[in-house]
Amino acid sequence: MSDNANILPASDQNLDAAAAHLCTGGLVAFPTETVYGLGADARNDTAVARIFAAKNRPSFNPLIVHVLDLQSAAAFGHMDARAEKLAAAFWPGPLSFVVPRRAESGLSLLVSAGLDTVALRAPAHPLARDLLARFGGPIAAPSANAAGEVSPTTAAHVARSLGSNIDLILDGGACAVGLESTVIDLCSDRPALLRHGAITLEQLEGALGAVDDATRPTDGQAPRSPGQIARHYAPSIPVRLNADMAAPDEILLGFGPSCPATAENLSRTGDLTEAAANLFAALRALDRPEYRAIAVMPIPGTGLGRAINDRLRRAAEAHNV
Numbered sequence: 001m002s003d004n005a006n007i008l009p010a011s012d013q014n015l016d017a018a019a020a021h022l023c024t025g026g027l028v029a030f031p032t033e034t035v036y037g038l039g040a041d042a043r044n045d046t047a048v049a050r051i052f053a054a055k056n057r058p059s060f061n062p063l064i065v066h067v068l069d070l071q072s073a074a075a076f077g078h079m080d081a082r083a084e085k086l087a088a089a090f091w092p093g094p095l096s097f098v099v100p101r102r103a104e105s106g107l108s109l110l111v112s113a114g115l116d117t118v119a120l121r122a123p124a125h126p127l128a129r130d131l132l133a134r135f136g137g138p139i140a141a142p143s144a145n146a147a148g149e150v151s152p153t154t155a156a157h158v159a160r161s162l163g164s165n166i167d168l169i170l171d172g173g174a175c176a177v178g179l180e181s182t183v184i185d186l187c188s189d190r191p192a193l194l195r196h197g198a199i200t201l202e203q204l205e206g207a208l209g210a211v212d213d214a215t216r217p218t219d220g221q222a223p224r225s226p227g228q229i230a231r232h233y234a235p236s237i238p239v240r241l242n243a244d245m246a247a248p249d250e251i252l253l254g255f256g257p258s259c260p261a262t263a264e265n266l267s268r269t270g271d272l273t274e275a276a277a278n279l280f281a282a283l284r285a286l287d288r289p290e291y292r293a294i295a296v297m298p299i300p301g302t303g304l305g306r307a308i309n310d311r312l313r314r315a316a317e318a319h320n321v
């Protein structure tokens with residue numbers, strides 16, 4: 001795979017090329033101070049769906065959205081006094097905030113895996129910042145490795161893992177930190193550490209006062225991993241899977257050419273990347289009290305279809321408990 005990988009030195013010309021790829025919905029791997037990120041325009045549903053396809057992730061986890069500074073972060077999420085204090089102390093740097101999404105943020109719903117929250121980070125790496133400035137928008141970027149592999153800290157790691165699945169790999173040498181960013185949840189009164197990283201719990205408490213350690217199992221309770229804290233998005237009405245058609249009191253969510261033309265369709269051509277890009281917006285659109293349930297046509301369980309089915313199953317199970 002690495003034979004076809006497009007690794008380029010981070011020259012002025014190649015940074016412009018990387019920004020141009022982002023503008024047209026492409027995927028660009030770039031160095032940050034933590035690990036290499038796999039970047040896409042965070043406002044473009046199809047581009048974000050391509051991230052999940054390239055990583056071959058079997059589920060949709062919310063992604064971190066990279067921005068230049070506090071001011072741009074505030075356009076996408078509600079940055080309260082605690083976020084401002086932490087940003088003053090640690091941004092730019094390896095710290096991500098989970099905050100309520102602004103309704104008018106313009107971000108892809110897929111970037112938040114359908115949730116009303118968003119993770120924001122201003123990275124310190126000069127090349128990441130240069131790319132953000134040239135692109136002029138928010139960059140969604142998980143680590144640039146295939147699902148199940150360790151995070152990449154060199155351009156060669158990225159090439160080996162993702163190879164020709166991405167448009168361009170900007171080579172900025174080895175990452176300094178080599179650990180993922182710290183993730184802190186600021187959505188409730190008690191700030192909660194969701195993931196350990198380069199900024200420590202002690203540093204956060206020094207700036208903010210008490211922070212819950214949500215990365216550790218608490219007595220008798222199940223571990224509160226970031227994925228569990230995030231809670232999975234589910235519509236408020238039941239979801240019925242593998243439906244051929246909708247009952248009179250149901251609404252159909254279709255997939256592929258056999259779906260009636262008037263119904264909401266994740267992808268008329270049966271394209272799984274298009275379906276992933278539309279998934280959360282479609283569920284929200286059909287989640288209305290006048291329907292008893294959303295009846296979803298079968299989605300093939302290959303490629304991105306696995307992640308789509310994972311989310312649909314969770315949504316269906318949310319009403320079976």
Ligand code: AMP
Pocket residue numbers: 061062063064098112115117118119141142143180183194195226227229230
């Ligand atoms: P990655 O992008 O692979 O570095 O992983 C992002 C990390 O941030 C994961 O641990 C996510 O669970 C966490 N995260 C991102 N967005 C949110 C969110 N909206 N709510 C909770 N956790 C989040």
Ligand code: MG
Pocket residue numbers: 142143151
């Ligand atoms: Mg990762």
